[in-house]
Amino acid sequence: MNTAAPPAPFRYAERLPHASLAPRITCYWEFTAREESPRVHYVPPDGCTSLLVPTSGPHAGTLLYTGPWLDPHTVLVWPGARFVGVRLRGGTAGVLQLPAATLLNATYPAVHIGGARGRELQHALARCLMGSDGLDRVARALDIFWMQQHATFLAPDPVVHDAVNALVDSNGECTIAVVVRTVGCSDRTLLRRFRAATGLTPK
Structure with missing residues (x-):
């Protein structure tokens, strides 16, 4: 069969x-x-x-x-x-x-x-x-x-570039607190720059 x-x-x-x-x-x-x-x-x-x-x-x-x-x-x-x-x-x-x-x-x-x-x-x-x-x-x-x-190519925002790498490398498991420490900026700055560069929030 x-x-x-x-x-x-x-x-x-x-x-x-x-x-x-x-x-x-x-x-x-x-x-x-x-x-x-x-x-x-x-x-x-x-x-x-x-x-x-x-x-x-x-x-x-x-x-x-x-x-x-x-x-x-x-x-x-x-x-x-x-x-x-x-x-x-x-x-x-x-x-x-x-x-x-x-x-x-x-x-x-x-x-x-x-x-x-x-x-x-x-x-x-x-x-x-x-x-x-x-x-x-x-x-x-x-x-x-x-x-x-x-x-x-326009140069990417280095903060966003590093944040994306952290998120992708961790398969999305990396917390926002860890991302903020990794890129060296405040939560608010990360959110503002991430949204401007991607149209999304890190979450």
């Missing part, structure tokens, strides 16, 4: 960026839906901002900025849908040159909200993502692109 489990309706995969990009980029990712998949996908909040491009459907090739999200949100998918994206590390809104709170609980086309930077990324990332079929090739193309972009 064949007891093999049926294939999952969705497929999700990640690739790590080049080590030099890790302070800014968490991962590259790919999401695909099978023909029999449900038409709605629920995405849990992870506190990050993503850049994503659907590679099929009516918005194929359109670069979208999305998140950070405080609550789970729904994404409409269709048979054969494929999305490829870049997940930014918290506190690195300078990559987009856009206030972090602008994207809180929202998704926008880059060309509508990102100004000249959004239009630049739209053209560059669409070429990277649409021109490579597999995620490994996409990751290599994106590594090359982002490493050429270093000079355009």
Whole structure:
């Protein structure tokens, strides 16, 4: 008797960026839906901002900025849908040159909200993502692109950078009191600077 489990309706995969990009980029990712998949996908909040491009459907090739999200949100998918994206590390809104709170609980086309930077990324990332079929090739193309972009990144707030590292390295177990001692500032200063840089609170 064949007891093999049926294939999952969705497929999700990640690739790590080049080590030099890790302070800014968490991962590259790919999401695909099978023909029999449900038409709605629920995405849990992870506190990050993503850049994503659907590679099929009516918005194929359109670069979208999305998140950070405080609550789970729904994404409409269709048979054969494929999305490829870049997940930014918290506190690195300078990559987009856009206030972090602008994207809180929202998704926008880059060309509508990102100004000249959004239009630049739209053209560059669409070429990277649409021109490579597999995620490994996409990751290599994106590594090359982002490493050429270093000079355009705005410097992150060092307090927020250290706070994010403390939270991520502890898998979210680090208390705010410990974070405050680690970064060397008051609770109020941490909250103000963290919110400005990420659109979120450390909690």
